[in-house]
Amino acid sequence: MSSAAPATASRPAPRPGVVARLADRLPEDWRERATALPGPMAPPVRAGTATPRIAIIGSGFGGIGLACRLRQAGIESFTVYEQADHLGGTWRDNTYPGAACDVPSHLYSLSFAPKLDWSRRFPPQEEILGYLDGVAEDFDLHPHLRFGAEVTDVVFVEPDDGTPGHWSLRFADGSTDEADVVVSATGQLNRPYTPAFEGLDDYEGHAFHSARWDHDHDMTGRDVAVVGIGASAIQFVPEIVKQARSVTLFQRSVNYVAPKPDAPFSARTRSMFQRVPALAKLYRASIWARFEAKWIWFKKDSRTAHWAEGLYKKKVEASATDAVPADVLVPDYPLGCKRILISNDWYPAIFQPKVRIVSDPIERFEPKGVRADGATYEVDTVVFGTGFQSTGFLTPMRVTGRGGVDLHQTWKDGAEAHLGLTVAGFPNLFLLYGPNTNLGHNSIIFMLERQIGYVLSCVRRLTEGGAHLIEVRPETQAASNDQLRRELDDTVWAEGCHSWYKTASGRITNNWSGPTYRYWLRTARPHWKDFVGSAEG
Ligand SMILES: Cc1cc2nc3c(=O)[nH]c(=O)nc-3n(C[C@H](O)[C@H](O)[C@H](O)COP(=O)(O)OP(=O)(O)OC[C@H]3O[C@@H](n4cnc5c(N)ncnc54)[C@H](O)[C@@H]3O)c2cc1C
Numbered sequence: 152m153s154s155a156a157p158a159t160a161s162r163p164a165p166r167p168g169v170v171a172r173l174a175d176r177l178p179e180d181w182r183e184r185a186t187a188l189p190g191p192m193a194p195p196v197r198a199g200t201a202t203p204r205i206a207i208i209g210s211g212f213g214g215i216g217l218a219c220r221l222r223q224a225g226i227e228s229f230t231v232y233e234q235a236d237h238l239g240g241t242w243r244d245n246t247y248p249g250a251a252c253d254v255p256s257h258l259y260s261l262s263f264a265p266k267l268d269w270s271r272r273f274p275p276q277e278e279i280l281g282y283l284d285g286v287a288e289d290f291d292l293h294p295h296l297r298f299g300a301e302v303t304d305v306v307f308v309e310p311d312d313g314t315p316g317h318w319s320l321r322f323a324d325g326s327t328d329e330a331d332v333v334v335s336a337t338g339q340l341n342r343p344y345t346p347a348f349e350g351l352d353d354y355e356g357h358a359f360h361s362a363r364w365d366h367d368h369d370m371t372g373r374d375v376a377v378v379g380i381g382a383s384a385i386q387f388v389p390e391i392v393k394q395a396r397s398v399t400l401f402q403r404s405v406n407y408v409a410p411k412p413d414a415p416f417s418a419r420t421r422s423m424f425q426r427v428p429a430l431a432k433l434y435r436a437s438i439w440a441r442f443e444a445k446w447i448w449f450k451k452d453s454r455t456a457h458w459a460e461g462l463y464k465k466k467v468e469a470s471a472t473d474a475v476p477a478d479v480l481v482p483d484y485p486l487g488c489k490r491i492l493i494s495n496d497w498y499p500a501i502f503q504p505k506v507r508i509v510s511d512p513i514e515r516f517e518p519k520g521v522r523a524d525g526a527t528y529e530v531d532t533v534v535f536g537t538g539f540q541s542t543g544f545l546t547p548m549r550v551t552g553r554g555g556v557d558l559h560q561t562w563k564d565g566a567e568a569h570l571g572l573t574v575a576g577f578p579n580l581f582l583l584y585g586p587n588t589n590l591g592h593n594s595i596i597f598m599l600e601r602q603i604g605y606v607l608s609c610v611r612r613l614t615e616g617g618a619h620l621i622e623v624r625p626e627t628q629a630a631s632n633d634q635l636r637r638e639l640d641d642t643v644w645a646e647g648c649h650s651w652y653k654t655a656s657g658r659i660t661n662n663w664s665g666p667t668y669r670y671w672l673r674t675a676r677p678h679w680k681d682f683v684g685s686a687e688g
């Protein structure tokens with residue numbers, strides 16, 4: 152590489168796998184083959200090898216996970232830039248009451264950094280954030296983390312002398328930096344969306360978004376409106392209902408809400424996982440397999456989904472009352488088209504007399520409240536559970552690739568990438584949790600780990616494989632997206648409903664098109680023939 156930092160052997164790479172530990176004692180050709188092994192099994196790069204400078208943008212599960220794996224691979228020439236003052240992404244920002252994961256944490260955690268003493272199946276936000284903090288400690292990532300560093304511009308610089316280009320980064324404070332490789336780990340759900348309702352600026356009460364919870368605002372005795380009833384709202388509404396005088400829910404669409412099979416782990420179970428970590432691995436695998444089996448529900452016209460939908464509708468219809476009629480309980484779109492939610496306290500909360508559900512569209516805000524269907528609902532607090540700006544991947548960063556091409560211009564009809572990871576015309580730029588890598592049925596961490604493995608293979612190609620640039624061929628990207636679109640057309644998301652998985656024009660830019668094992672197979676290793684120039688195999 153033109154501008155490289157030497158790999159350092161000063162600190163042992165944390166937790167290498169068995170083959171990785173053996174690798175230096177293996178014959179050279181065996182060692183070379185072992186570098187293609189997935190995960191922490193691959194041996195670290197040899198001490199003293201020149202490694203590319205890597206800029207990772209974002210310190211959520213994606214950025215932190217990649218940083219750990221780079222250290223495991225003996226690569227120290229990276230920096231994680233984070234706009235906030237702490238790591239954690241989603242789990243730093245979403246501190247609303249009741250926040251928790253909805254994928255059991257034995258699976259919603261990094262496979263190479265297992266936590267064996269999770270307090271319960273679906274632990275609360277603080278415990279997940281604490282886990283990420285602990286991972287950063289264990290892997291000694293702090294020297295690599297730069298907080299308060301919002302990246303605003305990323306530009307690919309092509310020197311006139313024909314030498315490989317590099318990336319120039321600009322930050323919100325005007326400072327700059329350079330890198331050979333840029334990895335965007337900016338997530339899909341970190342820019343809160345608050346609709347621009349007419350009159351909102353004149354509203355005299357207190358209003359905030361669920362991802363920016365105002366913990367100083369005591370809800371006791373308040374009249375609260377909640378706008379938007381999605382995965383966040385169904386977690387915080389039952390908590391607000393415990394304190395507020397009245398709660399008015401502005402519900403534009405109805406959710407499918409299934410029971411949450413949650414419970415604390417007994418001391419005995421936790422100690423068993425700690426004594427026999429293989430059991431925790433087996434448990435993790437069993438959760439993955441059970442969730443994977445649910446993929447069948449997401450196929451268009453799935454008989455299993457139709458059957459489950461029928462049962463669900465019958466059950467909730469039967470619970471309808473005058474105050475909570477069937478039309479505010481029964482979804483009018485197929486099961487799975489929006490995220491299927493899980494909760495044990497949602498229905499008990501909404502049937503309380505102090506809760507009112509308004510399904511008429513909001514007309515506007517007024518100084519004292521919210522107007523819908525000709526009536527004004529007077530409230531002193533409004534919480535927006537209206538989700539995130541999910542389809543604007545990498546915004547508001549400006550990303551300029553080869554020939555001055557603007558990434559967002561190429562994405563004007565909807566973001567796309569090859570396997571969600573690489574974009575033609577943007578060499579050595581990699582995306583984690585990029586376009587079409589979200590799921591409706593399994594853990595995002597599983598997907599992130601596949602992407603991290605893929606990026607690591609590319610970095611090793613740049614480090615030890617003689618390549619200078621990794622740039623996907625446009626025809627490869629077009630072909631993989633054609634296949635993706637065909638597969639997505641056969642899913643429930645292609646049916647009528649709107650959701651954060653789609654652009655305003657209806658293009659599904661967020662979700663992966665199949666079961667996660669298929670993504671695993673397609674990303675298991677990069678096919679070098681898919682890349683132009685020096686990465687070609
Ligand atoms: C409330 C909530 C609950 C969720 N629960 C689940 C769940 O149970 N199971 C599941 O699978 N998924 C869940 N998700 C999805 C979740 O977002 C992913 O699972 C995962 O946490 C994404 O990690 P990430 O690192 O890709 O992105 P994020 O966690 O969003 O991290 C992105 C980071 O990039 C930083 N950043 C962004 N732009 C810049 C910039 N320009 N410069 C510098 N830094 C920048 C952000 O500040 C942030 O720290 C949930 C999402 C939300 C909002």
Ligand SMILES: NC(=O)c1ccc[n+]([C@@H]2O[C@H](COP(=O)([O-])OP(=O)(O)OC[C@H]3O[C@@H](n4cnc5c(N)ncnc54)[C@H](OP(=O)(O)O)[C@@H]3O)[C@@H](O)[C@H]2O)c1
Pocket residue numbers: 251252253254340346378379380381382383384386401402403404489490513536537538539649650651
């Ligand atoms: N672990 C968990 O349990 C958990 C918790 C929170 C979030 N998450 C993840 O984060 C994603 C986002 O969740 P979220 O609840 O924050 O957002 P969301 O699912 O996108 O829900 C947003 C809600 O706001 C409503 N809304 C949006 N614009 C509106 C408008 N102009 N007027 C009225 N209502 C409006 C939506 O209605 P429509 O449905 O009609 O659009 C929807 O009810 C989830 O799908 C999930 O992947 C997971």
